[in-house]
Structure formats: structure tokens, C-alpha cells
Amino acid sequence: MRASVIIVSHGRPRALARCLMALEQLNTPEFEVVVVADRAGLEAAGREGRIKRVAFEEANISAARNLGIMAAAGEALAFIDDDAVPCPDWLDRLVEGLGRAPAATGYVIGRNGFSFQHRARRIRADATHGRLEVPEGGAVIAPEAGAPVKTEGTNMAFRRAALVEAGGFDPAYRFYLDEGDLNLRMMAPTAVIPKAIVHHGFMASARRRDDRVPLDLTEVGASLAVFLRRHGADAATMARRIYDQLAEEQSRVFRHLRARRISRRTAREIVRSFADGVEAGKARPLPPLVPLTGAPPPFLPFRPQAQGAPQCFAGRPWDAPRLRRAAAAAVAAGARAELYLFSPTALFHRRRFTNDGIWEQRGGLFGRSDRAMPLLQFRRFSGRLAEERGSSPLRQCK
Template identity: 45%
Template sequence: MTAPAVSVVVVSRARPDRLRLCLTGLSRLHYEPYEIVVVADAQGMAVLRDMGLEDEVKTVAFDEPNISRARNLGIGIASGEIVAFIDDDAVPEPTWLTQLTRGFEWPEAAASGGYVRGRNGISFQWRARTVDRTGTSAPLDLEGDSPVLLTPADGRAIKTEGTNMAVRRTVLAELGGFDPAFAFYLDETDLNMRLAARGHATAIVPLAEVHHAFAASTLRAENRAPRDLYDIGASTAVFLRKHCPNGEHRQVVAKLRAERRRTLLEHMRDGRLEPRDVRRLTARLEAGLAAGRVMALEPMPEIPHSPQWFLPFETRATGRSVVISGRLIRRKALREQAVAAAQTGDCVTLLLFSRSTLRHRVRLTRDAVWEQTGGLWGASTRSQPAMRMARLARRTAEEVRRIARQRGLDQA
């Protein structure tokens, strides 16, 4: 079967370093054909020039705090059969698109979503979930790693994450893309509900993985303390107007207030916020709720065909995956070896083990090396014991088995 052409849309604003790392990952995908569409501010455009990518990707200059409007601009010039989305503070595994597009092997699948790992590169932020008309998500217990096609139940939708999802362009175009009323928060959830309302099925593909860092922005600090809750309030009010019966609104809003207050007080207890911040943020939440209740909802006309030809990106990856493993004490030499291999186009996994029980962490470096550090006797997943004895060769083999399909090692 011929692989579908995919347009990958990335929106970036005021996070040039994160965009650079995201593009490092996107430029080394084990997939073809795909194009990259970047919707970004001036800082983002400067990153493209610095990386020498300005002639290899499609771009839209945009510097407004509205992710839905930005994504729609990206969809407008996307020419692929499938449009995939990833955030600028995320990096994809090399086989991300190979796995994500498996969901579209079902002709009836309108969308496909994968799993998202957190900032330590090990634990999951999100896996399979459903969402209801109040915007409340619930986990789906899926067994194994095989793709699953799911049809939404009455009043619920299959949840996909905005940083790891794909939709057929024809379906996106017909729906008018993302609703600009959602500047931030619940933007993809609204799309999920609209897909469900039309009876569209969604595939969940566990092995389509991205690593998401929750980077700092105008809305949250590096320590994840909120800087503003206006958009959360506004988006919640709009979502309820669109999808939830009026009689349930008061209860949902009361729950939102209680949850956000509890979170704010936890941040204050831990020293990340001051009492005045709690008062200010609470007021901003209320202002957003009030604005969302009366906001004029824009019409969402069908998005026309892209005026641009498909621009296939020539991946820097050769398709060859290698593993370099050793003791942390030899990290300088091992890192130099890993960088040299990455420069040839290899997908390089570098395993650095200390003689300890430290938990493991994974990151993609700016040199395009997947570096995993941790104790030789430490856990790399929550299911493993905190300590267990192992030799270097055995532990290396275990970690390779854990990441083989995501990193393309099963084809090596």
C-alpha cells in the first residue's frame, strides 16, 4: 500500500529554542512523503533561516495568541491527504508518522491519535481517552500496542491530543478546521466533538509517540504555574455553549472553579505563586468565563484546496538505527561517537548508565541524538521495581526492546 502524503503543521510563538528542537525531530522522520508547514512569529522564522530550512518547508507568518486560527492558516496551505499536528514544545519519535498513518488503513477513520510522553521522556502524559459534552476526559483501557478503530458513543467523543494527532484533510476542510473561538484550551476537544457529531471514527495508535515538554509560555511558567487563566475560562464557556445543555452549565463551571482554586493553592503552598497571584488569576478566570458566554461565534466556512503544490521534505534520516551504550563515566567519548553517527543520518540512541538506582530520563539533543540516562539498577518505567540488579549488556538489551519499534530498531 502506498503511504499517504502527510502535511505536518507546527505552530510556534515566542519559543524559538523549542521550535528548533521540534524541527530537529521532524527533519529526521522515517517516512515519506511528508511536508512541514510552520506557522510562526518572527522568532520562529529566524530559526528556519538559521537551520537552513526556509526553502524546504512551507511557512505562514503569524504572531497572534490564537492556536486555532494559526492551525487553520497551516491547513490552508497544507497539500497532503493527511494533516498531522504537533506542538513546538514536542518532539516526535522517528517512526511517528509511520505509526500514526496506520490509523488511516481503515477507510472509515477520519482521524488518528497517538500517545504522549512527558518531560522525562518515559512517563505518559496522555494515552487513550474519551471526552464528554462537558469537556471532561476519561481514560480508555486499551490492551497492547496495535492500532484500534473507535466509534464514538452517544454524547462522547474519542479524544486526540493537539500535539499528536492527524485528520484527513477533506474532513478538516469540510468542518472548517479549528474554531477560532478557542484561542487556547479545548481547541482539539471541540474538533473531536464535531467529528463525533458527524459519526466519524477515530483510530488510536499507541506506538505513534511524541515527547511533550510543557514549555513555558505567556500562559504558564517553566514550573507549570499558571500565568493567566482567561483563555481557559473563555474556552470553557464557549465549549459549553456549543456542546452542553444549558441546565448543566452551572455545575460544570462550579467544578472548574473548584479545581482551578485547588491547583492555585497547591502552587502557592509550594512557593510558585503568591496570594496576590491567586487573586489575580481567579479574577482572570471569571473574566474569561464572562467573555466566553457572550462571545460572537464566527462562521466556519469550508477550507478551500491549498493554492500550493505539495512540498516533499527530504528527511535527513537514512533509515538506519543504531544503539551506543556504556557507563556514564565515559559520557564524553560516547557522546562524541553518538554525534558523529547522527551527522551521517543515523537514528542514534545513546544509553548512559551510572552505577546507581536513579530513574531514567530520555531527551532528544540538539545534535539529534536520543539520549537516555539513569542508573544501571534504576527503573525506566513505573512498572519496574525501584531497584534491581543487572549487568550492562542485559540492561542495554532490555531498554532496546522497550523502544525498538518507536526508534526503528526492529528494522535494523
């Protein structure tokens, strides 16, 4: 099954460039990349001929994704955010899932590089979620009591035919709940694949800072109101859900206020933006959705540049400049590279994919990586390195 990877980017060209660098390291020998972006994003996407580039300046992720769908020629359409990077086997695992179901989704790891940001859950017609327990090897899960699996926007894939028939994404959702709305409209079995992993960094945007402090909740409120209208909420359900969501957003904003990340005035403005968004969403036109039409341009093969066995580099923090140069040179030569920097401390570990295309992990030799580990790990350097390499994003490192 040929695959297309669709990335929407607005105002984050450096993040997009990093995401594309990670796609260069996928195991999949050939796929297609479609970038829907503003002018800066299209420049970051590089030269034409390897990537399908679609110009779109509006801040509407649903409309942008629909343009990406219409440009994509693969039978499998995978979606990832511009501020995320996939593990090398990500696309292969999602496409394998689409051999068993019309939709597939994986797990998302947050900014420390180890803790899960999202795992498996259902989406309900009142925009609430229910957690799912999924075996390590994954499973195809059917909708239950009108609640399908919620595909994560930065880690999801669909059979193109099913997505086109469903009308794609609803442009009434400019941001937030757009995937859940699609899941409820499709009401289809979904392959949940825990090992299809994406690392998501939550980079800054017009709606939030890079420390996850919200700046504007207008589209969150608007999308919630649109969602409840689309899925038949009565007046009492709509009032209850808006109240509950407002309380949740207020609690989050006040935590940032107590931590002195924002001022009282800013906190009030943020909360007010949610209420303003709800009113906008109640008045937003909701035309009926119809199947997408039109044939895409021919499939444009994207063949990743990384080849061969991954290369590992390891040392102490004071070795970092030298090791980073060596790892970056390996990536530039077409390899995948991992870098481990262990200090003689018990500091927690962090893992990230750098702008040079290196999977870098750093922390204390005695500190924990997995947050479920004991606080102290008594290991020799060689033993700790072998342990961490065994659970690395590359997994094949030798």
C-alpha cells in the same frame, strides 16, 4: 496517502528547531512540513525550499492551525506541538490509521520520557472526559452516546477533506479545548494508535512556566465558556462545569503555593484570571463555522536526512562529554543516535531528545525506567543496556 505535518509555534523558536530536528529522523521517506509561526519561529525553521512557512503573530492556535490547513497539500494532515518530538514511526502509524478512519490519534509521553501524559479518552459535550481502554495494536472507535474520541492536539491527524468540510478549528478557542470541539463537530470514528508516540515536554509559554506552574488561566476559562455555549449547555450545566473547573484550577494553584513555587498574591491573580476568562468567553462572538475554501499551494516534499541503521552509544556519566560528541557527530552525518548513561546507583531514569538530535537516557544501573518497575533492578551493564534498547523510541537500534 501523502502527508503534511503542521506545527504552530509562538515564542519558542528553540523548541521548534528541536521538533524539526526530530522530523528529520522520521521513517517516512517523504512528507510535507508546514510551520505557522511568529518571526522568530520562521527564522528557526530555516531556509525556504524544504518547509512551507506561514507568518502569524497572533496567539491563537486555532486560527494558526487553519492557516496551516490551507497551506497544506497532503491528503493526510498531522499536527504536533512545537515543544514535542515524535518517535521515528509516528507519522507512518497515523497515516495508516487514516486509511481506516477520518481521524487518528496516538499516545503522549511526558517529560520524564517514560510515563504517559495522555492516552485514549472520550470528550463529552460538557467538556468532561471518559477514559478508554484500547488494545495494544490500536482500534477504530466510533462515537458513543454523543462522545467521540478526544484527539490529542500534539499527536493527531485527519483526512484533509474531512477537516476542511468541518470548517477546521474554531478561532473562538485561542487555546484549550479546540481539538475537543472539533471532535464533537466531526463526530467521526477515530483510529486510536497506542504505538504512534510523541514525547511532550511542556515548555514555558506566556501561560505557564517550564515546571508547569500556570501564569495565566484567562484562555482556559474563556475556552470553557465558549465550549459550553457551542455545545448547548443549559444554565445549570454551565454553572456546574465552571464551578468544577474553578475548583480544579484552584487546587492545582494551591499545590504550587504550598510548595512555595508562587506567592499568595500570584496565586490569587492566577485564579482571578480564570474567572475573568469565563466572563470573556461568555461574551465572545460565535459566528457559524463553514467549510474552509481555497486550494493549497503545490505539495512541497520534505525528505528526512537521517538514513541507515541507528547508532548506539553507552557508558558511565563521566563518559558523557565524549559520548555526546560522538553521538552528535553521528547525527550531523545523517544517522539517528541513542545515548545511554548508567551510573552505579538506583536513580530513576529519564529520557529526552536533545538539541543535538540525540535520544539520551540516563539513570542508575539499578534504578527503574518504567515507573511500574520495582525500585531496584539488579542488572549487569550489558543486560540493562539490551533491555532498555529493546523499548527505546528507535526500537531498531543494534
